[in-house]
Amino acid sequence: MPSSADRAEELYEAINQLIRVHQFRDRDCICHHDVSVAQCYALETLVKRGPLRLQALAAEMYLDKSTTSRVVDSLLRKKYVLKVTDPSDQRAIQLSLTPAGEELYKTIRQDLVSEETSMIKDLPPEIVDGALTLIRQLTVTARARLGS
């Protein structure tokens, strides 16, 4: 029976590999379309959280507001997001997706999910369900540590 230290070591390796492979695959997949990875992530966040202020978007993405501002800028130039000044606070802006932005994210998302689909098509459902549970558990645990 492997020790706890061994398990940690192996888990590190396993997750490392998974992350690397997925990163490359996602980048390939996303960049076939009109946006970069960070830009796509911003689209995704706006799809999930709805219209947001820049600061809120930055917080959601764990990015600096300056970085976020520039990412949003590029999406603005490509007409995938809309900037509206908040009437109740002239400093703030509300960011929302244009129809084109929503459409684009939907397309990319389909591509990404279809990668997953073909990945699991030969795995038994119980296995996949197990993986799901565990991966979520790991994420929760890791996120808890991130805050500290």
Next chain:
Amino acid sequence: MPSSADRAEELYEAINQLIRVHQFRDRDCICHHDVSVAQCYALETLVKRGPLRLQALAAEMYLDKSTTSRVVDSLLRKKYVLKVTDPSDQRAIQLSLTPAGEELYKTIRQDLVSEETSMIKDLPPEIVDGALTLIRQLTVTARARLGS
């Protein structure tokens, strides 16, 4: 019972989250030391594969040779790697770690693994073993698709 499409969707979400959280954590952890993430990845590859030519390192890391050349350059400046011209082929260079490079990677690695350790310390061993198996399976499957 969820459909296969639902599972793919959920798996996409779950892996996405895990990757995001880990990415941030690793970056934090690595950048406390003297190197960036890519630089650390290069160190890791050299630790695992031993001395390599630049092209081989690039292939191992799935990076362009120009990108790899620059990453290596920065490690060279920091004295973590050594460049030796291959006597049998004046064009080629052998890259190897300096003692400082090995030491640095060992330290970073300990930090990274210890993150994993504290992450799994409250999870039952069977759960962790299960996650390990599944994550590896997913990596293998994803990697197979990467090649195509």
Next chain:
DNA sequence: TGATTATAGTTGCTACTGACAACATATCAG
């Protein structure tokens, strides 16, 4: 051998990622 071709690495260029600091503007507290 000598000319052509192929390979190894480097460098120029472009674009994206991301943080920190300084800044302009707007809001709020006293």
Next chain:
DNA sequence: CTGATATGTTGTCAGTAGCAACTATAATCA
């Protein structure tokens, strides 16, 4: 009204990453 605070933007710097052009060396073939 004035100082403090909050929102976004811009400047700057470093790192990531690929493509194309280049140098130098090696290999091939005529």
